[in-house]
Amino acid sequence: MNAPLLRLYIAGKSLSSQRAEQNLDKIRSLVAAHFTFEIVDVLERPELAEKAGILATPTLAYEHTERPRRIVGDISDIKKILEFLGIEGKEEMQ
Amino acid sequence: MNDDAELQIPDVLERVRTGVDAFDELVMGGLPRARTTVVGGTPGSGKTIFAAQFLAHGIQNYGEHGVLVTFEESPADIEANMRSFGWDFAKWRKEGRLAVVDASPPTNDEIVIGDFDLAGLLSRIEHAVKSVNAKRIVLDSLTQLFDHFLGDSAVLRREVFRISGALKKSGLTVLMTAERNAEYGEITRHRLEEFVADNVVILRNVLQREKRRRTIEVLKMRGSHHVEGEAPFTILTDHGFVAVPLSSLRLEQQSSNLRVTSGNPAIDEMCGGGFFRDSVTLVSGATGTGKTLLVTNFLAGGVAAGERAILFGYEESRGQLFRNAAGWGVDFDAMETEQKLKVVCLYPEAQGLADHLVMIQNLVDELKPNRIAIDSISALERVAADVGFREFLISLTSFIKKREIAGLYTATSKSLVGGETASEQHISTLTDSIILLRYMQDQDIMHRGLMVLKMRGSEHAKEIRRFTIDGRGMHLGEPFKRAPNVFSSGTPESYTL
The missing domain is CATH 3.40.50.300 (P-loop containing nucleotide triphosphate hydrolases)
Structure with missing residues (x-):
């Protein structure tokens, strides 16, 4: 089975998008083994934003098959994010 | 100031006809091109119909393509509702004369953590505008967008102002609808008109002697004149929005001697x-x-x-x-x-x-x-x-x-x-x-x-x-x-x- 996908929608080099990318790197370093990661720049790929129905950037989408979840914002509070994604336990598994 | 400057005629704003004839008369020929108009009204006052007619009229009569951004109803619902007025949104979408951006609320869980902007939305809108070469755009309703991000209204104000600015700069005539809580009083919820609107139009649906009385009022037209006061209107199947002109209330008809x-x-x-x-x-x-x-x-x-x-x-x-x-x-x-x-x-x-x-x-x-x-x-x-x-x-x-x-x-x-x-x-x-x-x-x-x-x-x-x-x-x-x-x-x- 493939690892679940975390996809981050950003808008070019805006400040909040840059911060979100940095924060995603931190998350990746914590849970890399259990997730795959993808970054979509909505300025370059508006059709993907359309398909996903993205309004705000940055948005981190957890493409869970049964319970997809989204976090809007620069995902600065990493602890809270892991909680929301329901993956707090994975940190300890590292 | 010299005499020449005083004699200068201010730039006349080009007008975009809405398809509601009597309303266009109130605003000297139509909505000013490349400006943002906020249409406020209580639920059921006819905002979406007015906005849809603005798009339909452009597509049918002026070859001006349109984009509909819907924050509330699903595109399928809107298309079904507008069919009764004779506006075939689905057909126009297939013909590339209309694009719809579905920004209705997502069904999945969502939380907000940290700072964000609406670049995602803007890029989708701009993508839609480009795909049909749109001249008119409707955002229906802005209040729904604000309610979606409740608690971040400062961010929303900044972002909606940015979206409005970007669209105007591309020459689009922008119509945004906004909810009102009461027929008289605060102009719109979240006071949207204050920061984003060049023009403000109010639709009312007042109960008087157990009868509904619908009126349309132009509250503000930046940089141009308009007729003041409430003009009555009605909504008809096959016609849409039909207003009764106040300007023709001046009885200036020629009288004949016959x-x-x-x-x-x-x-x-x-x-x-x-x-x-x-x-x-x-x-x-x-x-x-x-x-x-x-x-x-x-x-x-x-x-x-x-x-x-x-x-x-x-x-x-x-x-x-x-x-x-x-x-x-x-x-x-x-x-x-x-x-x-x-x-x-x-x-x-x-x-x-x-x-x-x-x-x-x-x-x-x-x-x-x-x-x-x-x-x-x-x-x-x-x-x-x-x-x-x-x-x-x-x-x-x-x-x-x-x-x-x-x-x-x-x-x-x-x-x-x-x-x-x-x-x-x-x-x-x-x-x-x-x-x-x-x-x-x-x-x-x-x-x-x-x-x-x-x-x-x-x-x-x-x-x-x-x-x-x-x-x-x-x-x-x-x-x-x-x-x-x-x-x-x-x-x-x-x-x-």
């Missing part, structure tokens, strides 16, 4: 040769004084002169009107068969006054009659409160004169002897001519009297003529020599005949 017959030679004579062709005459009197007979004569006289006539009856049924006419020797049946006459009978309460007005206008434009009678105007007064009724009268009168047809209204006075109706107060300054029918008491006998009170632009007889009604109609007799005051309902003085 005379047409009232249907009664003696009354023609009293009026100085008949009614004017594009004038409206009010016949006022208590019940049973002969108003409907005058209407019947008016219609029959027109038909006999080769004209076409239309009657809107709000008091009596068709059968009753036809029987009355037959009793006076007039055959409405034959006239309708020859398509010289159309009789339309309706309960006044069947619809709002704006709907009545639009219905009259549509039938007149379809059948193109030379004369029109409304029997009675006071029955319609039951439908709406003062303002609504006055607007209706003004609009109807101005419409009749614009079409250069002769109009006859009847009004029923409440008291049997003398007295004045509210309709008279409303209408006496609007109509060109007024004919009073009165009961006049002489000792033990009740006579009927007729006088021409007013005849704009013409001499008319000043006396009060007695008249009788029999199986051949109305017969005018000698003038009263000393008549009681026809305006007071008090005890008449004795007078000699």
Whole structure:
């Protein structure tokens, strides 16, 4: 089975998008083994934003098959994010 | 400042017609191009229909493609709803004349952590604009977007301002809808109009005397003039939004000197040769004084002169009107068969006054009659409160004169002897001519009297003529020599005949 996908929608080099990318790197370093990661720049790929129905950037989408979840914002509070994604336990598994 | 600068004419803003003709008149030809207009209204006030008509009109009549960004209803719902107005959004989408951005609330969980912007939305909108080369764009409704990100309204204000700016810069004419909590008071929830709107339009749906009264008001037009005040409107299947123009309330129609017959030679004579062709005459009197007979004569006289006539009856049924006419020797049946006459009978309460007005206008434009009678105007007064009724009268009168047809209204006075109706107060300054029918008491006998009170632009007889009604109609007799005051309902003085 493939690892679940975390996809981050950003808008070019805006400040909040840059911060979100940095924060995603931190998350990746914590849970890399259990997730795959993808970054979509909505300025370059508006059709993907359309398909996903993205309004705000940055948005981190957890493409869970049964319970997809989204976090809007620069995902600065990493602890809270892991909680929301329901993956707090994975940190300890590292 | 030198003289040259003072003489400079400010740039005239190019106008984008909305498809609501009367509204475009209020705003000097349409919404200013490349500006943002916020249309505010309570739920059910017609915001989405107004916005959709703006898009549909551009697509159908001006080759201006559009983008619809929906934050509330799903695109499928909107497409289904708009089909009843004759707007095929689905077809236009397939033809590449319309793009829809579905920003309705997502079904999945979402939280906000940290700072964000709406670049995602803007990029989707810009993508849609580019894909159909749009000139018009609707965001419906902004309030829903704010509610989605409740608690971040400062961010939203900044972002919506940015989106509005980016769209205007691309030359798009932007229409945003916004919710209101009450018909009067705060302009929109979240006070959206304050930071984003060049123009503000308010739609209202007010309950008055148990009837809905819809109005549209232009609150603000940055850098240009507009007509102030609320204009009534209605929403019709197949038409959409139909407003009643306030600007045409100025009665500036050309009056012609052409005379047409009232249907009664003696009354023609009293009026100085008949009614004017594009004038409206009010016949006022208590019940049973002969108003409907005058209407019947008016219609029959027109038909006999080769004209076409239309009657809107709000008091009596068709059968009753036809029987009355037959009793006076007039055959409405034959006239309708020859398509010289159309009789339309309706309960006044069947619809709002704006709907009545639009219905009259549509039938007149379809059948193109030379004369029109409304029997009675006071029955319609039951439908709406003062303002609504006055607007209706003004609009109807101005419409009749614009079409250069002769109009006859009847009004029923409440008291049997003398007295004045509210309709008279409303209408006496609007109509060109007024004919009073009165009961006049002489000792033990009740006579009927007729006088021409007013005849704009013409001499008319000043006396009060007695008249009788029999199986051949109305017969005018000698003038009263000393008549009681026809305006007071008090005890008449004795007078000699």
